[in-house]
Amino acid sequence: MGQLDGKASIVTGGGGEIGAAIAKGLAREDSRIAVCDIKAEAAEAVAADIRAGDNEAVSCRLDVTSEASWRDALCEVERRLGPLDVLVNCAGLFASDSYTIADIPLEEWRKLHAVNLDGTFLGIKVAVKAMGTRPGSIINIGSIVGSFGARSGPAYGTSKGAVRALTVQAAASCIAMGSNVRVNAIHPGYVLTDASLASALKKLGSRERAEKAFATRSPRNRLLHPEDLVGAAVFLASDASKMINGAEILVDDGLSTQMPGDSFGREI
Template identity: 45%
Template sequence: MSGRLDGRVALVTGGGSGIGAAACRALAKEGAAVAVTDLSPEAAHAVVDSIAAAGGRAKAFAHDVTLPEDWERVVEEVEAAFGRLDILVNNAGMTTVGNELMSHSLENWRRTLSVNLDGVFYGHRFAGPLILKGGRGGSVINLSSIMGKIATPGAAAYCASKGAVLMLTKAAALEWAPL
């Protein structure tokens, strides 16, 4: 541990697997206390256990990023558990491929946009005030994809959602820079 993030608290969505789990472990290795959120409480707890085994500090939270009420609850629970929030990693996402645009189901289209885009928006909306409350700045990291810049046949919903995350990130940066 280098201690670069000692005293900092990070919240990582989709932290129970893949890139999210790796981000949780890396943040903890640098000294941050980590709120591991995931749809799967079991997956989140497994990551928390691995962080604890390595000497880090983390807590698991069941979290559906598509639900504003889940965001409100998780942010309140993170503040209660850690007293602050300094870093938000909007990682939760889903991939949809093999869905020809003209026959792509509306249900799948909406679910993809809800997870990949609305979840990021809600992260800004609900976690942002807690980050600002800390008074020492913070970081928001939104994960997108090259497919947000380069289209791929059969992945219109995914491409649209990830392109929108890129623009949301730029807009948020411009709004929040003066803060």
């Protein structure tokens, strides 16, 4: 019997690379899975993969920026899978260009915050209400760039920093309202996905060069892959973490232990 046997989970952004890895990882631990994404076909492809492995999975179109979409999706998921136990807020948008704080258009700022911050807030709001007094686990996918200045631009970093703050505030609010829902966050370092590689690819031209440049951002000179996030997600979703609330797990191979400007152990 898997660690998540009997639990129903939603993974948003489940049609994307990290979301798909997490959805499949939770399914391997016997959770029933709803793969939700604004790209309905991508979500269904991941759900079909999970079903092919003999686990229960459904897919659902969800626009995380819309409260009405959240309500519809949750209603459909609970009708098909039963009451919700776990929500992984993984839907996210990266910066579309390397804007500085002096030239970023307000629309770009709002677009990133609408998905990364408002989408996470709405998911927590709707899920906490649906979970009532039952125990539940909500896992927000932030980023280490929510804590450090990064070249990915001011809007992405700010939206992910706000996800850190939201995680603590939501956990505290659940306690105050007598809810048994826990809210925690996972902050990945640089994970090799097409979406995160896109800007390096644009600058460097070839995938090989972009991947090499990506690896040098890691203290051990190695790349994180979506699968590397699964262990932390399973742990936070499971009862093994039942006393952990408002916490953060950094999955960054130790990148955030390094002094800014350090050479990550390479010869200077």
